[in-house]
Amino acid sequence: MPTIRRRLTVWYTVALGITVLTFGSALYVERRQSSIRELDERLALEADLARRWLSESYTVLGRIVTTDGTRPALDPGISAYLEAVRDYVIVADSGGTLLALSEAARALSAADLQRLSAPLTRPEGARASGTITFGLPRGPLRYLALRVGNAGPEVGSILLATSVNDVAFGPRALLRSMLLIAPIVLASAALVGYWLAGTSLRPVQGIIEEAEAITDGRSLHRRLAVPRSGDEIARLALTLNGMLARLEQSFASLHRFTADASHELKTPLMVLRAGVE
Numbered sequence: 001m002p003t004i005r006r007r008l009t010v011w012y013t014v015a016l017g018i019t020v021l022t023f024g025s026a027l028y029v030e031r032r033q034s035s036i037r038e039l040d041e042r043l044a045l046e047a048d049l050a051r052r053w054l055s056e057s058y059t060v061l062g063r064i065v066t067t068d069g070t071r072p073a074l075d076p077g078i079s080a081y082l083e084a085v086r087d088y089v090i091v092a093d094s095g096g097t098l099l100a101l102s103e104a105a106r107a108l109s110a111a112d113l114q115r116l117s118a119p120l121t122r123p124e125g126a127r128a129s130g131t132i133t134f135g136l137p138r139g140p141l142r143y144l145a146l147r148v149g150n151a152g153p154e155v156g157s158i159l160l161a162t163s164v165n166d167v168a169f170g171p172r173a174l175l176r177s178m179l180l181i182a183p184i185v186l187a188s189a190a191l192v193g194y195w196l197a198g199t200s201l202r203p204v205q206g207i208i209e210e211a212e213a214i215t216d217g218r219s220l221h222r223r224l225a226v227p228r229s230g231d232e233i234a235r236l237a238l239t240l241n242g243m244l245a246r247l248e249q250s251f252a253s254l255h256r257f258t259a260d261a262s263h264e265l266k267t268p269l270m271v272l273r274a275g276v277e
Contacts, residue, residue, distance in 0.1 A: 005197040012193040043144040054151035065154035074100040087162040094156035119145035140164040220248035
């Protein structure tokens with residue numbers, strides 16, 4: 001048999017679950033946007049440093065692209081700085097030919113490297129940023145591609161990218177934490193809600209037991225205990241006590257009427273009996 005206590009506990013748990021889900025979703029979205037802003041600021045700083053390095057190197061050396069091999073490439077002394085960067089760094093000329101790669105970019109497959117360097121083919125003066133999703137273990141990469149205009153005619157653009165998962169306590173870590181903590185919170189809240197519902201409804205059980213003890217007209221003098229809380233349960237007890245008082249008064253009036261009618265009928269019946277005898 002479903003009880004009010006159980007129903008209150010279930011609805012309390014459901015309402016809390018919806019609240020936690022809504023709050024967690026809003027927190028996840030906000031944290032994801034904050035992570036993207038942090039990554040964009042980091043990439044912009046690294047890109048500015050890389051552009052300055054290329055520009056200053058061109059100013060000092062006069063030419064920073066060599067063509068000794070089968071394809072053009074950055075001077076080894078200059079590209080060594082870019083190769084040491086932990087993130088993905090790609091330098092290309094104005095035609096989209098790759099001039100230098102960091103160690104992280106060299107570890108990509110040919111197909112992944114082509115996907116990542118695709119923003120470098122945008123028109124002159126374009127600045128592009130976005131997210132490219134790769135398979136495991138890299139996952140989504142946030143990138144920033146921009147033109148390099150003062151590093152010589154051979155250098156056209158530079159792209160920097162980093163993993164979205166590199167953010168400290170990023171969206172994924174937050175989601176894992178919420179999935180671990182939410183069941184514990186809901187279970188604890190259900191237990192506390194069940195206890196609170198039982199505590200709140202305890203006076204009702206007393207009213208039920210007292211009302212069941214009133215079995216006939218001779219026990220109408222009994223009254224229900226009124227809680228001191230002054231809430232709806234106290235009002236219910238007062239209302240039932242008023243009803244019992246009216247019932248007691250009605251039963252008392254009926255008893256008096258019965259006694260009076262019996263007394264009035266007693267004398268004529270005795271006269272009739274004497275006449276018959």
